[in-house]
Every structure is written in structure tokens, then in C-alpha cells.
Amino acid sequence: MRTYLSAACSAVLVVLLAVLVPVGALSAWVDLEIDNTDRYVDAVAPLADDPDVRNTVADLITDGAMRQLDAGPLQGAARSFLHRAVLSFTTTDAFRDAWTTANRTAHEAVTAALDGSTGEAVTIDLAPVTEQVKRNLEENGVPFADRVPVQHTDITLISADRADQLRQTFRLLRDGSVWPAVATVLLAALAVAGAWARGGGPGHRRSTTAALAALAWTGLGFALGALVLRAVVAVARGRVLSEVPGDETAGAAAVYDALTGSLRTTAWIVCAVGLVVAVVCAVLVRRRSGGGAAPAAGNPGAPAPTCDDGRAGEEWFP
Structure with missing residues (x-):
């Protein structure tokens, strides 16, 4: 028993x-990392070198810019050129700094969205990155660079519906x-x-x-x-x-x-x-x-080993 x-x-x-x-x-993760700005930024800062992040940023900034540009018959060529220019910028130290700045700014918005009212998605606003991209393109004489709008372009981390379920x-x-x-x-x-x-x-x-x-x-x-x-x-x-x-x-x-x-x-x-x-x-x-112990050599009839209270072979690991 x-x-x-x-x-x-x-x-x-x-x-x-x-x-x-x-x-x-x-x-502990929410308290020590998600709610802590420095640790949050330290976790996502290395993503500035991640190819998936760089491609996503380039696509979103280019798409946002092209919605505001009218290059006529050169629309396709302008988009391709601008995308390559933005993607090239994502390999620079300036982009890494802009990415860190964007995430430091976004941290408060991310935690507020998770703790806020319904209907809010959790996003990272790329406006600081777009501003740095535009400045870099203008300095390098890229066509249409002065017409790139600095607007709120977001990477969605959690959709509004899913965020409502997680809040x-x-x-x-x-x-x-x-x-x-x-x-x-x-x-x-x-x-x-x-x-x-x-x-x-x-x-x-x-x-x-x-x-x-x-x-x-x-x-x-x-x-x-x-x-x-x-x-x-x-x-x-x-x-x-x-x-x-x-x-x-x-x-x-x-x-x-x-x-x-x-x-x-x-x-x-x-x-x-x-x-x-x-x-x-x-x-x-x-x-x-004493589980599985053999009788002592030369004494086949010896009793099994006992605990201090004399109960033979009682196992405390059921």
C-alpha cells in the first residue's frame, strides 16, 4: 500500500x-525579455543580417514607395532598380543602426499592442528604416529617391485576430x-x-x-x-x-x-x-x-539486503 x-x-x-x-x-520570459527594452532589442538586432528580414524590408519599402511613384512606361524598371538599391542598403552599417532604432521605438508599441485593446495587430514600424534609406539613396543620386515617401510601413508579427486571442x-x-x-x-x-x-x-x-x-x-x-x-x-x-x-x-x-x-x-x-x-x-x-542484488559469494542462503528498519529489499523508487 x-x-x-x-x-x-x-x-x-x-x-x-x-x-x-x-x-x-x-x-519569466515575458518579464525579463519581452517587457525589457534592452533585452528585446538585443534579441532582434542581429536580424539586420538575416536574408529573410532584409528581403522583407526591401519588398515592403519598395512596394510602399512605388504606390506613390508614377514612372510611366518605366514603372517596372524603376521598381526593379529601387528594390536593388534598397536591398543593397540593407547590407550596410547604416541599415543595422536604423533597424536597431526601429525596434527600440517599436518595443513600446509591441508590448502596448499585446496589453492593449482588441483589434490591434502587433507590428514593427519601418519608418525609421525608410527615412534612412531615402537619405542614402538621395546621397547616391538614385532616380526618384526624393519622391520616396517616409510613411508607416509595418512588418506584421501577430495579426489582429491572433493578438486578440493571445492578449x-x-x-x-x-x-x-x-x-x-x-x-x-x-x-x-x-x-x-x-x-x-x-x-x-x-x-x-x-x-x-x-x-x-x-x-x-x-x-x-x-x-x-x-x-x-x-x-x-x-x-x-x-x-x-x-x-x-x-x-x-x-x-x-x-x-x-x-x-x-x-x-x-x-x-x-x-x-x-x-x-x-x-x-x-x-x-x-x-x-x-538492493534491487536485483545477488546473494553474497559463498553464502547462497544469505538474506537480501535490508534497510535500517529491517524491511528487506523495500524500494523507494516505485
């Missing part, structure tokens, strides 16, 4: 950790801050400490065995929670990008992957560490409880 109760408690612990690990990671979750994660992650660690510590205390406390072999068993289940729970987190990030990516306009999908995907990179890394690290802890502790528990 005691073994079944232990198994039930272990199962409950694993389930709780499988829920708390992803919730804690997401809440409540985002607010809950923001309110949670780092506390769900703290609660996860405390739960794991209490589970191990409780098992150790039930085993008899200091000086008892059973206490160490019970603590190792609880630690094994805790490691398994963390590993499972990390896999759940990785799945959540992947599913959310597919749903978010499914409603982004086709010509902006590649750029939005690059931004999404950059912002969630820390979550994916955390998931794999926690999963690996959790599995290692679970396996090592399980092996130690089996050895300490």
Missing part, C-alpha cells in the same frame, strides 16, 4: 512540474512575472525535503534513498515540462505565422525565432539536465535498496 501511495505522489509531482515548468519559463494569456504571464518559476523550484525542493524527512531524517539510510527517489521523479518532471514548453513554442509559432500576410511571413518568422530563442535553449537544457538527474538518481536508488 505504501508503494502505491508513493507512486501516486510521484505521478502527481511529475504532472505538477510538467505544468509549472512551461508556465514559469513563459512568465489575456499575455496579461496573465506578465502578472505572474518570475513567481511561477520560483514556485516551481520551491515545489521541487519541498518534494525532496519532504521525502528525506519521511525517511527518518539525518543518519537514516532510508532518508537518503527516499530523497534520491524524489529527486529522480523531480528530474523527470522537469524534463517533461521542458518538452511541453518546446511544444508550446512550436505550436504557437505555426498559429501566429499562419495569419501573417504571405509577403511578410519570412521576416515575421525570423523575428519570432529570435525572440523565442532563449525559450528553446532553456527547454533543451532543462530537458537534458532533468533526464540526467532522473537516470542517475534512479540507478542510485536501485543500488541502495
Whole structure:
């Protein structure tokens, strides 16, 4: 009966950790990265060198400019020339600076949109980039450069409909801050400490065995929670990008992957560490409880190893 109760408690612990690990990671991510301007900018700044982002920016700026230009029979040639000029500009340091400026300016708008009213999409405004592009083209004598309008040209990250579905979750994660992650660690510590205390406390072999068993289940729970987190990030990516306009999908995907990179890394690290802890502790528990041990050499009738309280071969890892 005691073994079944232990198994039930272990199962409950694993389930709780499988829920708390992803919730804690997401809440901490919103608090420490999405709500922090410097960390947000640091995450997306390297995308200035990403080919998908550069092509998306060039397409959007060119399309916006051509809607305001009338080059007559040279419209097609003018568009091609302007697109090449803009794409060439995206390889410069000036573009990298403009991209960083645009994202620093956009950060407040992004978090406000996720925390704001319904009907608002989450976007990055490329106006600072367009302004720098226009200045660069004018300095290089590119035809029609002076007629390029500096207007709000956006990369859509999350559509208005999808943002409406995510806002409540985002607010809950923001309110949670780092506390769900703290609660996860405390739960794991209490589970191990409780098992150790039930085993008899200091000086008892059973206490160490019970603590190792609880630690094994805790490691398994963390590993499972990390896999759940990785799945959540992947599913959310597919749903978010499914409603982004086709010509902006590649750029939005690059931004999404950059912002969630820390979550994916955390998931794999926690999963690996959790599995290692679970396996090592399980092996130690089996050895300490005498599971599978052979009789002593030269004494075939010797009894199985016993715990301190005399109960032969009782396993604390059900």
C-alpha cells in the first residue's frame, strides 16, 4: 500500500512540474525579455543580417514607395532598380543602426499592442528604416529617391485576430512575472525535503534513498515540462505565422525565432539536465535498496539486503 501511495505522489509531482515548468519559463520570459527594452532589442538586432528580414524590408519599402511613384512606361524598371538599391542598403552599417532604432521605438508599441485593446495587430514600424534609406539613396543620386515617401510601413508579427486571442494569456504571464518559476523550484525542493524527512531524517539510510527517489521523479518532471514548453513554442509559432500576410511571413518568422530563442535553449537544457538527474538518481536508488542484488559469494542462503528498519529489499523508487 505504501508503494502505491508513493507512486501516486510521484505521478502527481511529475504532472505538477510538467505544468509549472512551461508556465514559469513563459512568465519569466515575458518579464525579463519581452517587457525589457534592452533585452528585446538585443534579441532582434542581429536580424539586420538575416536574408529573410532584409528581403522583407526591401519588398515592403519598395512596394510602399512605388504606390506613390508614377514612372510611366518605366514603372517596372524603376521598381526593379529601387528594390536593388534598397536591398543593397540593407547590407550596410547604416541599415543595422536604423533597424536597431526601429525596434527600440517599436518595443513600446509591441508590448502596448499585446496589453492593449482588441483589434490591434502587433507590428514593427519601418519608418525609421525608410527615412534612412531615402537619405542614402538621395546621397547616391538614385532616380526618384526624393519622391520616396517616409510613411508607416509595418512588418506584421501577430495579426489582429491572433493578438486578440493571445492578449489575456499575455496579461496573465506578465502578472505572474518570475513567481511561477520560483514556485516551481520551491515545489521541487519541498518534494525532496519532504521525502528525506519521511525517511527518518539525518543518519537514516532510508532518508537518503527516499530523497534520491524524489529527486529522480523531480528530474523527470522537469524534463517533461521542458518538452511541453518546446511544444508550446512550436505550436504557437505555426498559429501566429499562419495569419501573417504571405509577403511578410519570412521576416515575421525570423523575428519570432529570435525572440523565442532563449525559450528553446532553456527547454533543451532543462530537458537534458532533468533526464540526467532522473537516470542517475534512479540507478542510485536501485543500488541502495538492493534491487536485483545477488546473494553474497559463498553464502547462497544469505538474506537480501535490508534497510535500517529491517524491511528487506523495500524500494523507494516505485
